[in-house]
Each structure stands twice: as C-alpha cells, then as structure tokens.
Amino acid sequence: MxxxxxxxxxxxxxxxxxxxxxxxxTTVIVERYWEIWCKAHNINYSELIATSHGRTSRSIMEQWAPLDRRERYMTQEYLQELEKSVVEDTDGMxxxxxxxxxxxxxxxxxxxxxxxxxxxxxxxxxxxxxxxxxxxxxxxxxxxxxxxxxxxxxxxxxxxxxxxxxxxxxxxxxxxxxxxxxxxxxxxxxxxxxxxxxxxxxxxxxxxxxxxxxxxxxxxxxxxxxxxxxxxx
CATH class of the missing domain: 3.40.50.1000 (HAD superfamily/HAD-like)
Incomplete structure (x- = not known):
C-alpha cells in the first residue's frame, strides 16, 4: 500500500x-546486542537484522528464538531483562x-x-x-x-x-x-x-x-x- x-x-x-x-x-547499540545474541544461539545475524528494525523484541523472539527456549524468551520477565541490558548501553547513541x-x-x-x-x-x-x-x-x-x-x-x-x-x-x-x-x-x-x-x-x-x-x-x-x-x- x-x-x-x-x-x-x-x-x-x-x-x-x-x-x-x-x-x-541507537541502531549501532541494538545491532551490537543482536549480533552477540545471534552468536550465542548459532543464528544467522545478517538474516535476523535485515527484518528486525521497527519490530518488537517479542516478535523477533517469536520468529528467531530456538524452539526449545522460545516460550521462556517470550516471557515479559525475559524481555524486560533483555531491554535492561540494551538500555544500559549508550555508546554510539x-x-x-x-x-x-x-x-x-x-x-x-x-x-x-x-x-x-x-x-x-x-x-x-x-x-x-x-x-x-x-x-x-x-x-x-x-x-x-x-x-x-x-x-x-x-x-x-x-x-x-x-x-x-x-x-x-x-x-x-x-x-x-x-x-x-x-x-x-x-x-x-x-x-x-x-x-x-x-x-x-x-x-x-x-x-x-x-x-x-x-x-x-x-x-x-x-x-x-x-x-x-x-x-x-
């Protein structure tokens, strides 16, 4: 449209x-976090970041989190901890x-x-x-x-x-x-x-x-x- x-x-x-x-x-901060997360979970960072901008962390987790951890990674508690770690980083903002x-x-x-x-x-x-x-x-x-x-x-x-x-x-x-x-x-x-x-x-x-x-x-x-x-x- x-x-x-x-x-x-x-x-x-x-x-x-x-x-x-x-x-x-804060693009460089967000991308830095997701690159670390992808390496830890053996996920293709380039593919994830190409579709992540403008989306919520919840929706990204729904698509990319490993199946055996997806339910936990989509909890409010986990997402809040994720955002806390990102917001503490101001380098490049x-x-x-x-x-x-x-x-x-x-x-x-x-x-x-x-x-x-x-x-x-x-x-x-x-x-x-x-x-x-x-x-x-x-x-x-x-x-x-x-x-x-x-x-x-x-x-x-x-x-x-x-x-x-x-x-x-x-x-x-x-x-x-x-x-x-x-x-x-x-x-x-x-x-x-x-x-x-x-x-x-x-x-x-x-x-x-x-x-x-x-x-x-x-x-x-x-x-x-x-x-x-x-x-x-």
Whole structure:
C-alpha cells in the first residue's frame, strides 16, 4: 500500500513520532546486542537484522528464538531483562538533528511517541538524551500487536483526541511506515537516517522522505493546525 503523495505545505492537527531512528538513533547499540545474541544461539545475524528494525523484541523472539527456549524468551520477565541490558548501553547513541528543538517547540497537546521499544527502554532513552519527555508514550509494553500493525498509531491518535487521518507520522523503518499507512495517517514522512536503505522506505510507501527535521519548517498556526513545509535552499 502506498501513501498518497502529499502536497506541501502539509497541514495536520497532531504528529506521531517513532522513537529509535526517528528522534534518537541507537541502531549501532541494538545491532551490537543482536549480533552477540545471534552468536550465542548459532543464528544467522545478517538474516535476523535485515527484518528486525521497527519490530518488537517479542516478535523477533517469536520468529528467531530456538524452539526449545522460545516460550521462556517470550516471557515479559525475559524481555524486560533483555531491554535492561540494551538500555544500559549508550555508546554510539545520537539525537537526530532538529529533534530536540522540535519537541521543545511543539505544545504537549500536539504530539505523541509510538515505539516498538518497551516502556522502560523508551523512558530510559529520553532520560539519557535529555529530550523532552513525551506527553503521550505508546510502547510495546501496552500494545502487544507491533508494527506493521496500525494499532499503536491508532492508539496514539486517540490519546491526542484525534483521528489518525488528522495526524502526520514520522518513521524510519519499513514496518513502521506500513503501520502509519495502515492507520490511515494523513502523511507518513520517511526518515532516511540509515536504519534501512532509502529504496525500502520508498517501497513501504513513505512520502516525502527527509534526512532530518532540519529539512522542514514546522509551525503551529493560530488556529491550532500544524503546518509542515519543506525548507528551500
């Protein structure tokens, strides 16, 4: 399914952000953990990582964990321990350019974060980076149907008191882009931050695609609408 090509400026009532790869980039940390895990379990790391971005740890375990350990590895206790070990690692973590300024600017009634991370990991990352705490944070702890299922984005819009079609989604992963489109978001803007090849963002339906928030002018208008425009050179 391909998103309808938006015409700038894009006007919306709310913004739904993914977290990792969109606001914060911890790709090297996550990949480092999964490489260690794959070696310990004799699993092909390249195959696992090619399909893991934007998915919950639970769904990855469901697909890749050895059969004799799968049930234990999918328990909440094990997944929380997994996330704890990952969130303690900050080596290589960066903030996407323009993210800090944008979150400080937007009123708390205008945005939410929808992430495949668990709540403890998501809250930890915002604390570590000093980014503004999301007024609404939707995580895989509460939403068990992970992306590309649209439930997370539908829930985020509802928590803002809006319909998904009144919101713009920012996403870096193909599964997240598909989730935003399936939720009927007004636009799904792809973040070409290196999580996935640009062509995969296009194939998933992202339109437009940007490198960072510094590519855009985002303004809250007097009537409460948000206007998103592309910066001119």
């Amino acid at each position: 391909v998103a309808t090509a938006p015409q700038f400026p894009i006007r919306c009532r709310g913004i739904l952000f993914d977290m990792d790869g969109t606001l914060i980039d 960066i903030i996407i350019p323009g993210a800090r300024e944008l979150l400080e600017y937007l009123p708390s009634t205008k945005w939410a974060v929808v992430t495949s991370a668990g709540r403890s990991m998501a809250e930890g990352r915002f604390e570590q980076t000093g980014l503004k705490t999301p007024p609404i944070l939707i995580t895989s702890t509460e939403i068990l149907r992970g992306k590309p299922d649209p439930l997370g984005y539908v829930t985020g819009a509802e928590r803002l008191g809006l319909k998904p079609e009144d919101c713009v989604v920012f996403e870096d992963a193909p599964n997240g882009i598909r989730a935003g489109i399936a939720a009927s978001a007004k636009a799904v803007i792809g973040m070409d931050t290196g999580t996935a090849p640009r062509e995969q963002l296009v194939e998933a339906g992202a339109n437009p695609i940007i490198k960072s928030f510094e590519d855009l002018d985002i303004k809250v208008l007097d009537d409460g609408w948000i206007e998103i425009s592309q910066k001119t050179a």
